Amino acid sequence: MTTPIIQTTNLRKTYMLGxxxxxxxxxxxxxxxxxxxxxxxxxxGSGKSTLLNMIGALDKPTEGKVFIEGIDVSTLDDNGLAxxxxxxxxxxxxxxxxxxxxxxxxxxxxxxxxxxxxxERGKRAEELLETVGLKERVGHKPAELSGGERQRVAIARALxxxxxxxxxxxxxxxxxxKTSKEIMALVIRLNKEKGMTTIVxxxxxxxxxxxxxxxxxxxxxxxxxxxx
Amino acid sequence: MKASDVFSYAFSAIRLRKLRAGLTILxxxxxxxxxxxxxxxxxxxxxxISEQLQTGFATDTLIVSTGGGFGPGEMASTGSDFKLxxxxxxxxxxxxxxxxxxxVIQKSCYVESGEREFRLTVAGVDFAKYADIYSGTFxxxxxxxxxxxxNEIVVVGKRISDxxxxxxxxxxxDYTIKxxxxxxxxxxxxxxxxxxMGNVVAVLEEIGGFGLGPSDSSxxxxxxxxxxxxxTNECNTIxxxxxxxxxxxxxxxxxxxxxAFSDQVSVISSTAVLNTIxxxxxxxEFFLAGIAGISLLVAGVGIMNxxxxxxxxxxxxxxxxxxxxxxxxxxxxxxxxxxxxxxLIGAAFGVASGWVLANVVAVVFSGGGLPGVGRGNHAATAxxxxxxxxxxxxxxxxxxxxxxxxxxxxxxxxAWRASKLKPVEALRYE
Numbered sequence: 157m158t159t160p161i162i163q164t165t166n167l168r169k170t171y172m173l174g175x176x177x178x179x180x181x182x183x184x185x186x187x188x189x190x191x192x193x194x195x196x197x198x199x200x201g202s203g204k205s206t207l208l209n210m211i212g213a214l215d216k217p218t219e220g221k222v223f224i225e226g227i228d229v230s231t232l233d234d235n236g237l238a239x240x241x242x243x244x245x246x247x248x249x250x251x252x253x254x255x256x257x258x259x260x261x262x263x264x265x266x267x268x269x270x271x272x273x274x275x276e277r278g279k280r281a282e283e284l285l286e287t288v289g290l291k292e293r294v295g296h297k298p299a300e301l302s303g304g305e306r307q308r309v310a311i312a313r314a315l316x317x318x319x320x321x322x323x324x325x326x327x328x329x330x331x332x333x334k335t336s337k338e339i340m341a342l343v344i345r346l347n348k349e350k351g352m353t354t355i356v357x358x359x360x361x362x363x364x365x366x367x368x369x370x371x372x373x374x375x376x377x378x379x380x381x382x383x384x
Numbered sequence: 385m386k387a388s389d390v391f392s393y394a395f396s397a398i399r400l401r402k403l404r405a406g407l408t409i410l411x412x413x414x415x416x417x418x419x420x421x422x423x424x425x426x427x428x429x430x431x432x433i434s435e436q437l438q439t440g441f442a443t444d445t446l447i448v449s450t451g452g453g454f455g456p457g458e459m460a461s462t463g464s465d466f467k468l469x470x471x472x473x474x475x476x477x478x479x480x481x482x483x484x485x486x487x488v489i490q491k492s493c494y495v496e497s498g499e500r501e502f503r504l505t506v507a508g509v510d511f512a513k514y515a516d517i518y519s520g521t522f523x524x525x526x527x528x529x530x531x532x533x534x535n536e537i538v539v540v541g542k543r544i545s546d547x548x549x550x551x552x553x554x555x556x557x558d559y560t561i562k563x564x565x566x567x568x569x570x571x572x573x574x575x576x577x578x579x580x581m582g583n584v585v586a587v588l589e590e591i592g593g594f595g596l597g598p599s600d601s602s603x604x605x606x607x608x609x610x611x612x613x614x615x616t617n618e619c620n621t622i623x624x625x626x627x628x629x630x631x632x633x634x635x636x637x638x639x640x641x642x643x644a645f646s647d648q649v650s651v652i653s654s655t656a657v658l659n660t661i662x663x664x665x666x667x668x669e670f671f672l673a674g675i676a677g678i679s680l681l682v683a684g685v686g687i688m689n690x691x692x693x694x695x696x697x698x699x700x701x702x703x704x705x706x707x708x709x710x711x712x713x714x715x716x717x718x719x720x721x722x723x724x725x726x727x728l729i730g731a732a733f734g735v736a737s738g739w740v741l742a743n744v745v746a747v748v749f750s751g752g753g754l755p756g757v758g759r760g761n762h763a764a765t766a767x768x769x770x771x772x773x774x775x776x777x778x779x780x781x782x783x784x785x786x787x788x789x790x791x792x793x794x795x796x797x798x799a800w801r802a803s804k805l806k807p808v809e810a811l812r813y814e
Contacts, residue, residue: 214707215808235711241807242709252704252811256400268389269710317709 159226161321161353162188162211167220169206169376180206182376183220188321191351193344195364198373204357205325207373211355212323213240225320242270245314245352249326251306253298259285259309260294266316277316284312288342304335311342321353322346328360340366385714394721397698408683408690409730415680416734416787420780421741422672424773428746430665432771434658444629445517445597447652448476448485448622448641466648467618470611479640481627486513487619489610495544495603496562497555504544506563506603508610511539514598517625521598527557527586533606538563538582541600542590559584563603565614580605580613597623624651631655680786683730684794687723691798695719702802703810712803719799720792727791731784735775738783742773 169181180203188194196204209215210222213229222229224240232240253262260281267277285294288308298306307327314322324343328336340363346352356363364370365384372380385393398405450468468487476485489508494501512531515522522529529539538561547554555561563580582605591600598604611617626637638651695702702715749771 209808212707214811215806238706238709238711240709241707244709246707248811252700252707254701254704256396265393265705266708268393269385269705269708269714271386271389274389313708 158189160187160223161190161192161225162186162355163223164207164210165221165223167207167210167222168218169203169210169215170218179376181210181217181220184376184378186371186378188353188355190353191347192353192355193347193366193368194355194371195367195369196355196357196371196373197359197364202373203376204373206376208323208325208355208357212244212246213237214246242317243320245311245317245319245322247307247310247314247322247324247327249329251298251303251310251330253306253309253313255298258295258297259290259301259305259312262298262309263313263316266313270317280316281312284315285309287315288312289338302335303331304339307331307335307339308342311339315346319352321355324354324356326357326359328358328363336360336363385710387717390714390717391721391725394718395725397694397718398722398725401694404690404694405726408687408726409733411683411686412680412727412730412787412791413734413737415676415683415790416731416783417738417741418676418679419673419786420735420738420775420783421745421773422676423669423779423783424739424742424775425745425749425771426665426669426672427774427776427779428742428771430661431774433661437654437658437661443654444483444626444634445654446624446626446634446638446641448624448645448649449620449652450649466645468620468622468649469617470607470619471617472619472645473622475644476622476624476641479637479644481633481637483625483627484513484516485622485624486510486517487607488621488623489607489614489616489618490620491565491614493603494564494566496564497559500554502544502547502554504601504603505599506565506605506610508605508607508614510607511604514604514623517623518597521589521591523589524586525589527584529586533585533609536580536582536609537585537606539586539588539604540584541588541598541602543600544603545584545587555584557584557587561603563605563613567615578613580609629655677786680790684790687726687791688794688798691719691723691795692801694722695798695802698802699805699810699813702805703807703813706805706807707811715805716799716803719802720795723791723795723799724788727788728784730791731787734787735780735783739773739775742775746771746773 164184164186167181167184167186168179170177170179172178182203184203184207186207196207198204206215210217211224213222213224213232216230229237229240254265257265260278263281263284264277267280272280282291282294285291285308288311290305290308290312293301293305298309301309307330311327322343327343328339331339343354343356344366347354356367358364368384370382370384371378448468450466470487470489473485473487476482486509491506492503493506495504495506511529511533515529515531524539525542530537540555540561545553545556560581560583563582565578565580566575567578568575588598588600591598605613624637624641626633634653634655638653641651642649705715
């Protein structure tokens with residue numbers, strides 16, 4: 157049996173929201189193999205985003221463990237976690253681009269963090285933006301781009317450091333359905349052609365239908381999984 | 385992340401908020417400018433005072449007096465009844481390395497010429513020796529200083545001749561002036577006036593400023609005449625010319641003189657006076673720099689304030705950077721780089737504007753118009769002094785470094801806080 161690219165065991169997360177104790181995750185066991193395309197569904201507050209943040213090493217579990225390519229994330233220090241995040245392609249619902257940087261600048265920044273040279277990263281940023289269909293918009297700042305365009309920039313950015321997997325938190329939640337279809341087509345193509353392991357949180361049944369696995373969450377637990 | 389990338393990222397953040405960055409920088413500029421201006425003016429002032437002292441007070445001379453006078457405590461009066469006499473020059477002349485010595489009898493007298501009268505210092509000196517010791521200042525501008533005078537003659541300083549600096553002369557060569565000395569009868573204590581009618585034989589070159597040697601506002605009469613006129617052999621000071629101005633020679637001669645007079649005299653060397661002045665200036669500079677430093681601290685608090693605000697505004701951005709895998713120390717160095725940029729620009733502009741300010745102040749201080757504007761009177765003759773502000777490399781580099789250090793130190797806390805943000809919380813920040 158091969159090592160899964162992502163594995164969580166009895167993952168729990170509790171945090172205080174003001175004075176209220178919130179049990180966001182109540183024991184999640186998830187195993188993702190290389191090349192998987194997972195859709196996570198569930199109402200808001202069911203723990204989807206919390207799970208994704210744990211996998212992306214943005215947050216620490218209260219209990220349980222996350223393994224990325226067999227490595228226990230809880231054993232990593234601050235720098236180790238930073239290194240790990242460089243190999244995670246995160247796409248957020250609200251894009252999270254740096255407003256003062258251009259589309260190209262945003263993609264380049266991702267590559268500048270691990271220390272890639274200016275020339276190389278410039279070339280690669282242009283290639284990536286061309287891949288997501290933004291060849292003509294490289295010099296525009298996020299404010300000058302539409303929601304769909306911004307999300308494409310975010311995807312280009314997520315791919316910049318050749319990540320081990322893509323984590324998408326409602327990537328189409330803030331864009332129109334036509335653009336959303338185009339974006340999902342792009343993600344599916346990446347999964348099929350490049351074998352990019354992808355986890356998508358979505359409310360959209362059409363998107364979920366295209367995933368290889370559908371994971372249903374409720375109240376911090378995985379309640380059902382369908383494999384197509 | 386490469387250092388150059390860290391810097392350009394920091395720079396892009398600064399550029400985004402130009403007004404805010406500009407005001408932050410202005411704070412540093414003001415602080416640094418104050419330091420540079422104050423220090424370069426006081427340095428210039430010190431230089432001009434030292435220079436004038438060296439002109440008026442040859443470095444190879446010593447001044448022997450019975451105490452009091454100019455200088456720190458050790459030279460204060462010995463409290464004895466010892467009086468220096470004109471004949472004491474003979475004792476001094478025998479000391480090794482002494483070239484010559486000249487006694488000065490100095491009294492305050494009324495000097496009359498025509499219908500005007502001034503209270504002036506009248507000094508009795510041996511003209512030949514005095515001119516030799518102060519060969520740079522005891523020079524006749526008009527007339528001739530007689531080397532072996534026998535008559536009742538007078539040599540006057542430039543200001544005595546032309547006190548109003550407008551050509552209306554109080555006296556000039558060939559004038560006869562009247563020196564009135566009031567003495568008190570020893571038994572009756574009644575004042576008695578003695579007069580000395582002196583023929584002006586020379587007017588000195590302008591000396592400028594002040595010094596311990598010849599001065600523009602003194603009247604000189606031959607020592608033999610002074611002894612007769614003032615009816616005394618007692619002299620105020622003896623000026624000693626040492627063979628060279630080597631520090632060890634000066635010291636050994638000073639000591640030898642003190643020993644010769646059983647420590648009843650004090651010996652002042654120009655070096656000692658200059659050292660005293662330097663130490664006084666060092667204190668003043670320290671004080672001024674302290675005041676200016678406070679304004680820089682205020683600028684530092686401003687930097688800290690701005691950076692904390694900026695940190696809050698950019699919490700989400702920091703979250704993004706961390707989510708992209710940026711290490712905490714890189715976040716720290718981005719924020720510190722912003723402070724370095726603000727500090728460097730502020731310090732550079734601060735040094736430049738401080739220098740300009742110093743020059744403007746120097747012109748105003750010197751008491752006359754703008755430089756280059758033709759005026760008959762040189763600033764020095766207008767009673768003031770010419771101050772040329774001096775920006776020493778120490779002050780220049782020190783100010784740059786201080787500006788930089790203050791900026792960075794006050795940015796440490798905000799930068800540290802930024803680096804400690806947790807990515808998931810920072811991303812959630814609205």
